[in-house]
Amino acid sequence: MNPLLDQFITEGRDILQTIGERLLQLEDTPDDSALMGELFRLVHTLKGNSGLFDLPEMTRVLHAAEDLMDAVRDGRRPFDRxxxxxxxxxxDFVLALIDEIGDSAEAAPPNTARHANDALELANALRGLLAAAQATTPTATETEPAATPAPSPAPAAMPLEALPSRIQQELTQRLEAGEPLCWLTYEPEEECFFKGEDPFHQILQLGEPCWRRVSSREDxxxxAELDAYRCILRFEAILNTPAEALHEHFRYIPEQVRIIPLQPPAPTSASSSEPPPDAETTWSFNVVLEAQREILGLTDNPPWLSGRLRAVATTLEAAFASIGQVVERDALEQALHSADASHSSQPLLNWLDEQQRRGDTQLPTAASPPGAPAEDIAPPPEAQEPQEPIKFGRRAEDRLAGHTLKVDQAKVDRLMNLIGEMVVTKNALPYLANRAEEVFGTRELAREIKAQYGIINRIAEEMQDAIMQIRMMPVSFVLQRFPRLVRDTARKLGKEVRLVMEGESTEADKNIIEALADPLVHIVRNSLDHGLESPAERSAAGKPTEGRLTISARQESDRVVIEISDDGRGIDPDRIRRKAYERGLIGEPELERLTDQEAINLVFAAGFSTAEQVSDLSGRGVGMDVVRNAIACVNGAVELHSQLGQGTRLRLSLPLSMAVTNVMIIESAGQRFGVPMDRVAETVRVARNDIRTIKRRLTTxxxxxxxxxxxLNDLLALTIEQVPNDDDEFAVLVVRIGADHLGIIVDDCRETVDIILKPLGGVLAGLGGYAGSALLGDGSVLLVLNPRELL
Amino acid sequence: MKRILVIDDAATVRLYHRSILEELGFEVTEAVNGLEALERVAEGDFDLYLVDINMPKLDGYGFLRELRGKDMPQAPAIMVSTEAGANDQKLAFLSGANLYIVKPVRPERLASHVLTLLGMTPNGRGAPS
Structure with a gap:
């Protein structure tokens, strides 16, 4: 994909994101004119950008949106729902188009013509709102730019010469009679038939032309090879229609037409005898000169008049130089000086008239030797410097505008993987030191290796920390879609909901943030669907009709805590008990014994869904157990609190990062296993005598x-006794399972290491009880246990 | 080498203009709004300005008025807009623009105007390689 398109897509997405946010803000404060101005500017910018590419559908919709925003900004249309x-x-439509373009690997934007109908409908809908508001005001803002900003003295001689002399004569007469003749060239795009366009009809609709020609743009x-559905025609016509009207007629396809107002042939010989330097140059020169005349014709007298006059003088000098005409510096300086002194443009206008009068006679000869640069035009010192070829990257360091670098995620991920490998590899050094001492008997070397390891270890840890920082993302990355989601969902459900978000700038590792996205959507939908009541129900319960949904994020030591709370109807523990019993999740004894909190926690049980009827919002057959599992996958925890009639609060607690896992190595049955440290509460030695059997279960x-x-051997279905140490004490690993503690008897507890946990793949992927495997420094593979699943 | 200041809040437009102008062999500096443009102007002279109208902080009109109020060599300025109305052109001229063109600008057209405003003779306008 070419860089310009790339840039367009990136910027486009950013802008759309901001537009979405501003629109929602504006709904709350519809009178905020600054906000409105910004919104208009954003839409306007996006439209301008889209015009750089061949994306008529996008431009069409954005243009209509811009007009509507313009009307809103000017107060011609109120901002309402x-x-x-x-x-x-x-x-949304524009975003979909941008996504489509982003997905295509082509260098040019893909053809989005099949969306033409949608675009037309959207644009009409937008304009419909506009028209309703301003039945009296004509849509004057509406001339889509074509090519020429001002009616320019076009190079009429060029196209007219090709015409039969009879028509030329007729045209000259009509022009002299003051008819607004325009030369129109219309080259429909090749795919135009697929967009529902009818070029021939377009041309016919313009009425009887003075002259018309249809030709093909290529042989x-x-x-046999002719593709009848590809339009390669060129329509040319000379019409007695003002340029403005033509622009209006072709306003949706301005890039396909060229409209040149014709001028009566100049009385001088310039147009017919010697050809001008070239058409484009002359055209530019004329446009620029015309513009300067208009500027000099301005009658205001602003404080910056002097600067304006000097700029005009510079411009005029350059313009004349560009067609090879010598300008007498002194005369120009003098004119400028007296204009400046008298606060009037007249001296410069006089100079311009004089210059043009002389130029008319001078021009043909001055321009004829094209190889000789006009060295006597007293240019700024470097003006005649030979044009250097472009050097890419030149002065690049001067241009770095901001202090933020946008980096592809994949690059950071790669860095993260590499540092992970490095952390593991450096762990080989202590083994090496041991070997140096024990196998090769060189204690000295062993010590040096250990010292070196200390340094490498420190640097690796710092590096890991630094890379981790790069991967940190604000929670707002996933929260930003909620204003829209809540708004749309609430409307669909006929509920009034106010969304409050707090702590969006809290940061966590990218993987954690990404893992949050789906569970959060599910939770929020649950809240909207089941938690918050309808306005009628709320007012009956004495609550404000507008429900409140709060999503807050904050950092608590090394964890991110996200809380989603609503002030809805809350969860009824009795109903949960009943449901759970009906579904066979609990037996009769539990029905009585469960505390309210325990009952509420049953919503996390697999196969439990409280929705009485399946709604299309949250009742998708997945329950809160899916949420819990998704959060557990990134070592997070979910807590649910609910007060009947008061509301529900869900608390997600997640680690800040998950790239490197700290595990404790334990031994059992002659093998080593890892246990994630965040599960380990403590390790203790328990004497055989202190272990009792209560109801056939071991306790201490x-x-x-x-x-x-x-x-552990029992858990792993090994029929080997655990081995105590010499004092007949067992090593016990106390792990946290939810709020409870459980002791796992192992043979020995060893050191803790940082590892990169890789999930088990292939046929082992379904193996429960293991969180994954990791490579140790000595090259051996460590199986890491997942205590929760193991039990 | 001629120096051109491109002022536009849309990165895409800046990139578009930059690519055209650099191909012609000019040195391009960018600014994302009028305020930043004034900072660039304070750092060094330019031979031409390409100015967008709608920008945050300080728009194109504001920038031009400030620029023309300065006691310094005054280079031509092209105002680049999306509106093709005659009134928009007048507003541009009132604030100090020397030329008013409408987006999207065809590369050849922009090149032609830029060369004219920089006083490049026709033979200086070789086709870009």
């Missing part, structure tokens, strides 16, 4: 608390 809805819809292929008392015990 239909406007917001339409604009959001239009922006016709042999009949730790700090006055009864802790159930299991042996």
């Amino acid at each position: 239909p406007v917001a809805d339409r604009l959001l819809e239009a922006m 016709w292929p042999p009949l 008392v730790l700090r006055g608390r009864l802790v159930p015990l299991v042996t």
Whole structure:
């Protein structure tokens, strides 16, 4: 994809994002004119950008949106819900187009013509809102730019010469009679038939022309190869229609037409005898000169008049130089000086008249030796410097505008993987030191290796930390879609909901943030669907009709905490008990025994869904267990609190980062295993005598608390006894499972290491009880246990 | 080498103009709004300005008025807009523009105007390689 298109897509997405946010803000404060101005500017910028490419559908919709925003900004149309809805819809359409373009690998934007009908409908809908508001005001803002800003003295001689002399004569007469004749060239795009365009009809609609010609833009292929659906025609016509009217007629396809107002042939010989330097140059020169005349004709007298006059003088001098005409510096300086002194443009105008009068006679000869640069035009010192070829990257360091670097995610991920490998590799050094000492008997070397390891270890850790920082993303990355989602969902459900978001700038690792996205959507939909009541129900319960949904994020030590709370009807523990019983999730005894909190937690049980009827919003057959599992996948935890009639609060707690896992190595049955440190509460030695059997289950008392015990070998279905140490004490790993503690008896607890946890792949992927595997520094593979699943 | 200041808040437009102008062999500096443009002007002279109208902080009109109020060599300025109305052109001229063109600008047309405003003779207008 070419860089310009790339840039357009990136910027386009950013702009659309901002537009969406501003629209929602504007709904809350419809009178905020600054906001409105910004919104207009954003739409306007996007439209301008889209015009750089061949994207008529996008431009069409954006143009209509811009006009509507313009009307809103000027107060011709109030900003209300239909406007917001339409604009959001239009922006969604544009985003879809941008995504489509972004997905295509082509260098040029793909043809989006099949969206033409949608675009037309959207544009008409937008304009419909506009028309309703301004039945009296004509849509004057509406001339889509074509090519020429001002009616320019066009190079009429060029095209007219090709015409038969009879028509030339007729045209000259009509021009002299003051008819607004225009030369129109219309080259329909090749795919025009697929867009529902009818070029021939377009031309016929213009009425009887003075002259008309249809030709092909390229040689016709042999009949067998002719593609009848490809339009390669060129229509040319000379019409007695003002240029403005023609622009209006072709306003949706301005890039396909060229409209040149014809001028009566100049009385001088310039147009017919010697050809001017070239058409484009002369054209530019004339446009520039005309513009300067208009500027000099301005009658205001601003404080910056002097600067304006000097700029005009510079411009005039350059313009004459560009067609090879010598300008007498002194005369120009003098004119400028007296103009400046008298606060009047007249001296410069006089100079210009004089210069043009002389130029008319001078021009043909001055321009004829094209190889000789006019060295006597007293240019600024470097004006005649030979044109250097472009050097890319030149002065690049001067141009770095901001201090933020946009980097492809994949590059950062790669960096992260590399540092992960490095962390593991550096762990080989202590093994090497041990080997140096024990196998090769060189203690000295062993010590040096260890010292060096200390340094490498520190640098690696700092580096890892630095890379981790790069990957940190604000929570707003996933929160930003909620204003829209909540708004649309609430409307669909006929509820009034106010969304409050707090702490959006809280940061966490990219993987964590990404893992949050889907669970959050599910939770929020649940809240909207089941939690918050309808306005009628709310007012009956004595609550304000507008429900409140809060999403807050904050950092608590090394975890990110996200809370989603609503002030809805809350969860009824009795109903949950009943449901759970009906579904066979709990037995009769639990029905009585469960505390309210425990009952509420049952919503996390697999196969539990409280929705009485499946709605298209949250009742998609997935329940809160999916949320919990998704969060658990990134080592997060979910807590649910609910007060009947008061509301529900869900608390997600996630680690800041998950790239490197700290595990404790344990031994059992002669093998080594890893256990994630964030699961380990403590490790203790428990004497055989202190282990009791209660109801056939092993337990022990730790700090006055009864802790159930299991042996790892049992969990792994190994029929080997755990091995105590010489003092007949067992090593016990106390792990956290939810709010409870559980002791796992192992043979020995060893050191903790940082590892990169890789999920088990292939046929082992379904193996429960293991979080994954990791490569140790000595090259061996460590299986990492997942205590929760193991139990 | 001629120096051109491109002022536009849309990065895409800046890139578009830059690519055209650099191909012609000019040195291009960018500014994202009028205020930043004034900072660039304070740092060094330019031979031409390409000015967008709608920009945050300081728009194109404001920038030109400030620029023309300065006691310094005054280079030509092209105002680049999306509106083709005669009144828009007048507004541009009132604030100090020397030429008013409408987006999207065809590369050849922009090149032609730029060369004219920089006083490049026809033979200086070789086709870009």
